[in-house]
Amino acid sequence: MHAPTLSFDVVIIGAGASGLMCAATAGQRGRRVLVLEKANKPGKKILMSGGGRCNFTNYQVEADNFISANPHFCKAALKRYTQWDFISLIERHAVEYEERRHSQLFCRHSARDVLNMLLDECAAAGVEIRTHCELLQVSALDSQHLRYRLELRQGQQPLRIECHSLVVASGALSIPTLGGSGIGYQIAEQFGLSVTPRRAGLVPFMFSDSMKGLCERLSGLALEVEASCNGQSFTENMLFTHRGISGPAILQISSYWHPGDSLTLDLLPGIDAAQWLREAKQLQARQLLRTVLAEKLGRALVTELQQLWWPEAADKPLAEFSDRQLLHIAGQLNGWVIKPSATEGYRTAEVTLGGVDTAAISSRTMEARDCPGLYFIGEVLDVTGHLGGFNFQWAWSSGYSAGLAV
Incomplete structure (x- = not known):
């Protein structure tokens, strides 16, 4: 059976926090965006976070709240899209929230409010989201317009997708029952990027x-x-x-x-x-x-x-x-x-320490320096926040930065 070939400006692997943020940002710039998610629905980790209330950011966000082999890497993205920017988005969507200890911000009702907000932003920007997608292969194309080809299976249907920009927002190894996997590291290594040693964090x-x-x-x-x-x-x-x-x-x-x-x-x-x-x-x-x-x-x-x-x-x-x-x-x-x-271990860890080495990534755009059109955002990178909303803020900030560049 021949796989139909679809083409998009931007394909994002992973419909988690960073992937949805990136998709909405790119879509609002008029880019044709497709988000691929292997699970049966987007945002599973968002829904279970913070005891179902989603600790979506923190009033006090500093580079010191993050662990990375390069502690300066996160600064540009955190400055470009701050906690105040996300709070303003939350308020625009009338999501009720509350402050808890240590300046942590949680949804007052349900984490679903944050997920629905992101999905609404994506829908308004014309983003297409496909679930049940298993990625089989990624290859580079010799073209300035379409740079990457993905072979995948959606359910039983084979699909071939070509794109100008490919964003890896696949998360990491934490909580495999919610879709944690190492596919982002495999893609990085396939294209010659190094990956720092990984271990379970917040565990x-x-x-x-x-x-x-x-x-x-x-x-x-x-x-x-x-x-x-x-x-x-x-x-x-x-x-x-x-x-x-x-x-x-x-x-x-x-x-x-x-x-x-x-x-x-x-x-x-x-x-x-x-x-x-x-x-x-x-x-x-x-x-x-x-x-x-x-x-x-x-x-x-x-x-x-x-x-x-x-x-x-x-x-x-x-x-x-x-x-x-x-x-x-x-x-x-x-x-x-x-x-x-x-x-x-990863079974209950909230995050994965380590990841795609930031030395090979632009801190301004999240693009791999030696692979035009290939981006890495969120937890797949070697940037890990403390408990308290910092990992979500990194997802919003890195997703937004890539969304402006793709």
Whole structure:
């Protein structure tokens, strides 16, 4: 069966956040745009993000909120299309939103509001979106007008598409159940671009030592901690799970952790535990240490810490603890060193660290320098945001920059 050949000005691989943003921007410039999506509907990751409310950007966006081998790369795009530009788009579509902790912006009702807004923008710009599309092959054409040919299958139907500009917005390896894949890296390598090492980011930790049992017993308990690793630290909630530890503080620090590293947890951020315990010894001399600690940390956690750090003194009143003993326990409260065995991996990771090496990409247009008409945007690039709306802002900014250039 012969595949029909269709031609477009712009073909975008992936109907996620960056792909839809790029499509709408290019379509509004009068470009004939086709978006190809392998899943059964566009924007699946948008819909599940932020607990179904989509943390679509942040009031405070800086280059420091992003991890990349080239920390300057993201600056041009973030400046060209800012958080304020996206907020103004949201407001134009009357999407209700709210600010949460750390300047994070979420939809008040549903992530579907953001997806519908992007789809409406695409429809108004004449963008065509096709789902159930499996990309089989990409090749370069020897023509100034039509530079790339794609062979694909839509359902059972073979298709051949030729285009002037090809935009890879295929996402990365995170959450394969929502369509995460490495096809963008394969296209990059096919055209001679290098790809930096990849690993799961914004992901929970697991343990194989005695911490595993402790986490299982405390599963469901959350508390504020300062989590530190490799010179970075985040103060946020941590959640014990039946597999290990999660929560915003842990997801954030996971992006700086490498296998074999230890983490340091301050269970009393902002409190000098040594001073507090010295004062408690004077003012509450007859109390048990666990009773005093339970005021700030909760009984279940303190029971576990007692087993770890002072089991032989469990029933001694504070007055009988030496200053040295209290100093040692205080040091652990402000600096509990734990060693994860692994992360939960791409299955639950919100992002993929690493990706297409930005050294070969124009920071202004997202075009591959040595491959005219080939663009990479969003998560497929070696640019990864912190938790808090930064990865979506990178999708909007990089998608917009490419949309102006294709």
